[in-house]
Amino acid sequence: MRYYPAPEGGLDLAEINRAVEAAFADHGRGLVQMPPKLYVTLPKGDFRTMPAYLPSLDIAGVKIVNVHPDNPGQGLPSVMALTIILDTETGRPTAILNATRLTDMRTGAAGAIAARFLAPKKECVLGIIGTGRQAEAQVRATSNELAISGIRAWSRNPAHAEAFVARFREFDAKSVTLEQACDCDVLVTTTPSRTPVVKNEWIHEGTHINAIGADAPGKEELDPAILHRARVFVDDPAQAFHSGEINVPIRKGLYPPGMIAGTLGEVVTGKRKRERPDEITVFDSTGLAIQDLAIASIALRQAVSMELPFE
Amino acid sequence: MRYYPAPEGGLDLAEINRAVEAAFADHGRGLVQMPPKLYVTLPKGDFRTMPAYLPSLDIAGVKIVNVHPDNPGQGLPSVMALTIILDTETGRPTAILNATRLTDMRTGAAGAIAARFLAPKKECVLGIIGTGRQAEAQVRATSNELAISGIRAWSRNPAHAEAFVARFREFDAKSVTLEQACDCDVLVTTTPSRTPVVKNEWIHEGTHINAIGADAPGKEELDPAILHRARVFVDDPAQAFHSGEINVPIRKGLYPPGMIAGTLGEVVTGKRKRERPDEITVFDSTGLAIQDLAIASIALRQAVSMELPFE
Numbered sequence: 001m002r003y004y005p006a007p008e009g010g011l012d013l014a015e016i017n018r019a020v021e022a023a024f025a026d027h028g029r030g031l032v033q034m035p036p037k038l039y040v041t042l043p044k045g046d047f048r049t050m051p052a053y054l055p056s057l058d059i060a061g062v063k064i065v066n067v068h069p070d071n072p073g074q075g076l077p078s079v080m081a082l083t084i085i086l087d088t089e090t091g092r093p094t095a096i097l098n099a100t101r102l103t104d105m106r107t108g109a110a111g112a113i114a115a116r117f118l119a120p121k122k123e124c125v126l127g128i129i130g131t132g133r134q135a136e137a138q139v140r141a142t143s144n145e146l147a148i149s150g151i152r153a154w155s156r157n158p159a160h161a162e163a164f165v166a167r168f169r170e171f172d173a174k175s176v177t178l179e180q181a182c183d184c185d186v187l188v189t190t191t192p193s194r195t196p197v198v199k200n201e202w203i204h205e206g207t208h209i210n211a212i213g214a215d216a217p218g219k220e221e222l223d224p225a226i227l228h229r230a231r232v233f234v235d236d237p238a239q240a241f242h243s244g245e246i247n248v249p250i251r252k253g254l255y256p257p258g259m260i261a262g263t264l265g266e267v268v269t270g271k272r273k274r275e276r277p278d279e280i281t282v283f284d285s286t287g288l289a290i291q292d293l294a295i296a297s298i299a300l301r302q303a304v305s306m307e308l309p310f311e
Numbered sequence: 312m313r314y315y316p317a318p319e320g321g322l323d324l325a326e327i328n329r330a331v332e333a334a335f336a337d338h339g340r341g342l343v344q345m346p347p348k349l350y351v352t353l354p355k356g357d358f359r360t361m362p363a364y365l366p367s368l369d370i371a372g373v374k375i376v377n378v379h380p381d382n383p384g385q386g387l388p389s390v391m392a393l394t395i396i397l398d399t400e401t402g403r404p405t406a407i408l409n410a411t412r413l414t415d416m417r418t419g420a421a422g423a424i425a426a427r428f429l430a431p432k433k434e435c436v437l438g439i440i441g442t443g444r445q446a447e448a449q450v451r452a453t454s455n456e457l458a459i460s461g462i463r464a465w466s467r468n469p470a471h472a473e474a475f476v477a478r479f480r481e482f483d484a485k486s487v488t489l490e491q492a493c494d495c496d497v498l499v500t501t502t503p504s505r506t507p508v509v510k511n512e513w514i515h516e517g518t519h520i521n522a523i524g525a526d527a528p529g530k531e532e533l534d535p536a537i538l539h540r541a542r543v544f545v546d547d548p549a550q551a552f553h554s555g556e557i558n559v560p561i562r563k564g565l566y567p568p569g570m571i572a573g574t575l576g577e578v579v580t581g582k583r584k585r586e587r588p589d590e591i592t593v594f595d596s597t598g599l600a601i602q603d604l605a606i607a608s609i610a611l612r613q614a615v616s617m618e619l620p621f622e
Contacts, residue, residue, distance in 0.1 A: 053352070071401050091382070096393075308617075
């Protein structure tokens, strides 16, 4: 059994996008096994357990990831993760990966793939709401799929927004108001909000929205009225109903689950697509275990590891 | 983060029984978080993902365990496991345990606790059906709870049965026929059977049965008629309906789920008990994640470990 302490080192973001896209394609064709992730609540956060089997890559395993918003006060990341890989022939555990940064990257890749297929054009202004680690991962991954002609970023903390735009001068990044950030081609929301931060009237026709932040029951970032104007694609219906951007509107009776336009897997495989340049599209990302297996399959081939006894 | 390659070394079986009993008591009082385990099917077996949080021991984590019946032909155990422990305050992964032998031991402990509370008397003859690793774990754990005055063991493979009884001469162990094994006070079944091996007419009044083998959909060891004569206690209702001894009879309409007498947690906390010396009782064990956390909590204090970088 091998342990990979820093498997993200040197990975190629474009290759990750392709592997994650292929995993979504398998999902769209019903070729994966992936029960909805399980949540366990801890006193100051939660952890999620995400098993899956991806036959096309001959890989199976489980990601375990926590979310503890107060951790940064103690010098720890909010989100930390391990991925355990099992041999598909014998079930033997063969690898353990530190998946904290892999989690950021595979989530970025999902947003990038959604933007590639659903953005209104190939050269886009990105609106960025929330400027933490995940926002950075989204921009870096998406820059491999679209030409980014500008970035308009907002954070609750202006100093964070300034630091963020300083890292993306190459894309003409600017710190703006919340409303100005929404004036874009592709809007990316990565906040931990439990009340909508994006107002309906700020979203113009033709916008694609990557709604990344909502990944647990009670979280939401978008005014539910946006969902009614938009065609909403989810990564996985069961997970999205439970914990995605649509979870609160569904629970409140403000969004009928039957209104969902499809899954990203269906988009990637060509069964669903953006129909008109002026329609609003939303990708509701909760994060799939098959994304974790896809990125792990690349890391296992390339990254430094150490042998652990397992008998 | 620490790795424990052989955490079972030197553990005290009586201490494990007490920890597992306390975990069942917490379960019986509704003080644990434990979603039903998730199953993923692989080409030659499956793996199960088992998260839980046990506040009384301040421990949280996930066990990942496979079942591959053909593995011994390749020199590998059928069942291998890892347990991942997370810090309950921050969600940070703090330990990884090789849980292959811990799994045997915590399953043995559950049977021992069930026998302690449900056996018709304190000095018992054990009937043993199936003589693999789990049968041995059951006898060793149970010997800490009951006085064992004899063992009557049967295996499909007579050589395995002979080797088994040779290890338990101290308990006057004898290799016998299937029917003779059923003539006992406490019957322990640990086969991977998918058709009943124990006939109704072989079970006399007053017997307690630990039905350990059925732990996946389609598995069963007991003639369903036995369940109708008996009071059946389960470890966890949701898991038992899905994959315990009662799963096939329930699916076939041969056993109404409402007939269950209660959970082992309710027995341990005194809410349920054996009512009469002549009643037949069954403990349907599927294996709970809280058992894995309970045994891990002991191993973490005592076992040898190595530091792994996790940043």
